[in-house]
Amino acid sequence: MKTVDEIKAAIEVAVPGAAVEVVPNPSVSGQHSLRIAPTHALAVATFLRNDAELALDFLSNVTGVDWPDKETSEKVMVTRTVTKIVGGVEQEVEETVEETRKRLRPGYLEAVYHLYSVEKKHGPVVIRLRTVNRTDLVYLPSLTPIWRSAEFQEREIFDLFGIVFTGHPDLRRLLMWEGFKDHPMRRDYVEPDDFEYEPTAHDQVLARAKAHQVAVAGQEGTGTGL
Amino acid sequence: MNDSGILPGLTGERNKAEGWNRPPVIQPDGEGELLEVAMGPHHPSTHGVFRMDVALDGERVIRLKPVFGYLHRNHEKIAEGISYLGSMPFTDRLDYICPLTNNWAYALAVEKLTGQEVPERAEYLRVILGELTRVVNHASSIGFLIQEMGASGTPLMYAFREREKILDLFEALTGARMMCNYMRFGGCRVDASAAWLDATRKVVAGLPGFADEMDRLLTGNEILIARTQGVGILRPELAVNAGVTGPMLRASGVNYDIRKVDGYGIYNRFKFRVPLGEHWDVYDRFMIRLLEMRESMKILEQALKDIPGGPVMDAKAKLRGFRPKPGEAYGRIEAPKGELGFYLISDGGPNPYRYRVRPPSLINLTILEDMCLGQNVADVVLIFGSVDIVLGEVDR
Numbered sequence: 367m368k369t370v371d372e373i374k375a376a377i378e379v380a381v382p383g384a385a386v387e388v389v390p391n392p393s394v395s396g397q398h399s400l401r402i403a404p405t406h407a408l409a410v411a412t413f414l415r416n417d418a419e420l421a422l423d424f425l426s427n428v429t430g431v432d433w434p435d436k437e438t439s440e441k442v443m444v445t446r447t448v449t450k451i452v453g454g455v456e457q458e459v460e461e462t463v464e465e466t467r468k469r470l471r472p473g474y475l476e477a478v479y480h481l482y483s484v485e486k487k488h489g490p491v492v493i494r495l496r497t498v499n500r501t502d503l504v505y506l507p508s509l510t511p512i513w514r515s516a517e518f519q520e521r522e523i524f525d526l527f528g529i530v531f532t533g534h535p536d537l538r539r540l541l542m543w544e545g546f547k548d549h550p551m552r553r554d555y556v557e558p559d560d561f562e563y564e565p566t567a568h569d570q571v572l573a574r575a576k577a578h579q580v581a582v583a584g585q586e587g588t589g590t591g592l
Numbered sequence: 593m594n595d596s597g598i599l600p601g602l603t604g605e606r607n608k609a610e611g612w613n614r615p616p617v618i619q620p621d622g623e624g625e626l627l628e629v630a631m632g633p634h635h636p637s638t639h640g641v642f643r644m645d646v647a648l649d650g651e652r653v654i655r656l657k658p659v660f661g662y663l664h665r666n667h668e669k670i671a672e673g674i675s676y677l678g679s680m681p682f683t684d685r686l687d688y689i690c691p692l693t694n695n696w697a698y699a700l701a702v703e704k705l706t707g708q709e710v711p712e713r714a715e716y717l718r719v720i721l722g723e724l725t726r727v728v729n730h731a732s733s734i735g736f737l738i739q740e741m742g743a744s745g746t747p748l749m750y751a752f753r754e755r756e757k758i759l760d761l762f763e764a765l766t767g768a769r770m771m772c773n774y775m776r777f778g779g780c781r782v783d784a785s786a787a788w789l790d791a792t793r794k795v796v797a798g799l800p801g802f803a804d805e806m807d808r809l810l811t812g813n814e815i816l817i818a819r820t821q822g823v824g825i826l827r828p829e830l831a832v833n834a835g836v837t838g839p840m841l842r843a844s845g846v847n848y849d850i851r852k853v854d855g856y857g858i859y860n861r862f863k864f865r866v867p868l869g870e871h872w873d874v875y876d877r878f879m880i881r882l883l884e885m886r887e888s889m890k891i892l893e894q895a896l897k898d899i900p901g902g903p904v905m906d907a908k909a910k911l912r913g914f915r916p917k918p919g920e921a922y923g924r925i926e927a928p929k930g931e932l933g934f935y936l937i938s939d940g941g942p943n944p945y946r947y948r949v950r951p952p953s954l955i956n957l958t959i960l961e962d963m964c965l966g967q968n969v970a971d972v973v974l975i976f977g978s979v980d981i982v983l984g985e986v987d988r
Contacts, residue, residue, distance in 0.1 A: 393707075393916070393918070393938065394704075394706070394707035394919070395705055397921060423832050423833065424832055424833075424848075425835055426837075426924070426950060427922065427948070429948040487853045511611070513833060513834075514613040514834040514958060515834050515835020516835075517958050518954055541661040541664040541987060550666055551666070555669075
């Protein structure tokens with residue numbers, strides 16, 4: 367089978383303008399992946415399936431990954447000019463100090479597709495699509511029109527991660543119930559104390575009961591003991 | 593074959609028409625109203641809690657929508673909060689008919705991530721247990737299918753009699769009949785004794801007789817043939833496109849067995865054949881399972897003959913303080929129900945950053961609607977039974 371770099375070159379020839387980037391995998395599995403711009407995803411997917419040499423006709427696994435905002439800090443040596451009093455005289459001195467710089471990597475959601483070929487019996491080719499952010503621009507093109515096996519798996523990602531797949535024929539929640547608000551597989555998801563909490567008149571009833579108890583306790587000899 | 597807009601063969605030019613892989617729209621004939629039936633979640637044929645919302649025109653199925661999630665517990669989220677090894681017992685609960693193949697798939701994915709070696713004896717034990725699991729799964733799957741057809745009891749009890757013997761072997765080796773928790777990253781948890789291997793040889797020697805018995809009982813049965821032949825046809829090009837795997841895919845005539853394709857473990861040492869269907873219907877799926885059972889018996893005989901001595905755990909394997917280097921891996925095996933895969937991302941910590949199960953049971957249901965449209969509602973139960981799912985894996 368072709369290596370990822372060869373596949374990248376083939377895609378760039380077949381789909382002009384497709385920004386394909388090789389994402390190296392440092393583990394021993396050696397399954398490097400290709401990051402594809404969502405704008406060209408459908409064209410690239412069609413090429414990968416229909417190309418006679420690759421013939422990736424079988425989409426095995428589709429899954430989402432959540433990458434929240436991450437603060438990275440790095441230490442840099444900075445040289446700057448400072449005014450110092452040296453021997454009673456004010457002087458400008460160059461000084462090198464170590465400074466910690468914080469950088470914020472904005473978060474995003476990712477959809478990962480594992481492709482195999484039943485015809486040529488090779489694989490996997492891993493492709494990744496990235497959303498712009500995690501809050502409002504969470505749209506990706508659905509690959510269900512190309513590979514039907516994405517149908518339920520994309521629904522599951524929509525349900526659990528909150529990626530909206532445009533062009534999906536039937537995008538509904540798959541596992542959680544209708545009316546559920548959040549996306550449980552996000553890293554920052556907080557479980558509610560009680561999934562089935564509904565405001566009831568309970569507190570008001572309790573307040574009335576307490577008032578009643580106070581009133582009853584005020585009357586001597588009733589012996590309710592409350 | 594072209595009339596429905598689907599081109600023949602896998603090697604032919606694929607149909608580029610929009611929506612060729614969508615379920616067709618069936619028009620109700622006659623007047624009358626459509627009847628909407630919710631089959632499940634407590635229907636006895638659903639093998640658990642699963643619902644099919646079916647729209648019927650008389651007896652004919654016009655629309656079918658599967659509804660999932662009754663058994664959802666977010667296994668993946670749980671796994672991301674505990675250590676790698678901590679998820680191993682949870683994998684038993686995915687497809688609870690075949691706990692050992694689930695263990696195997698997870699161990700394989702982690703071994704891909706870390707590059708651990710598995711000793712030869714452990715590989716043999718994995719093959720023996722995996723194939724025994726396949727026999728258990730296919731036998732009970734056939735039993736359930738026939739049960740749903742109305743043959744109350746007999747074939748299912750025959751299958752369960754055999755399953756009981758194999759579960760006894762599992763219990764003797766792993767300590768549990770169903771929740772085995774046996775495989776580890778880089779080997780197996782305990783070694784098999786010579787007595788256990790002898791007992792296994794004895795059980796395996798009896799299995800071909802069981803297959804013959806099922807064959808005589810069912811294969812030529814007039815009612816089985818009348819009910820299943822020509823029912824629930826799944827075309828090969830749609831099966832591949834919809835990600836159908838396992839006996840379902842091979843019953844549609846597609847030669848794709850991950851034991852042959854990937855040759856994971858030591859499968860390329862064994863001689864076995866891959867049975868393929870010719871008519872792509874429910875009967876073929878029943879037949880493929882029966883034939884695969886026989887092939888499993890062949891593998892079992894070879895493995896039990898050749899099993900070498902030695903350790904069953906990689907000496908360098910670390911069970912405590914297990915932290916794979918950053919990276920990701922997707923490992924898959926041919927589980928009895930189809931391709932069971934695990935996708936893991938490590939960030940160097942003790943827990944997986946991302947843990948994903950590729951459930952064959954869920955993905956094989958993608959084309960349930962396509963197979964059922966236009967069929968009688970009584971056949972829906974059969975078609976659904978022939979997919980062979982376990983809800984623990986569908987809903988995770």
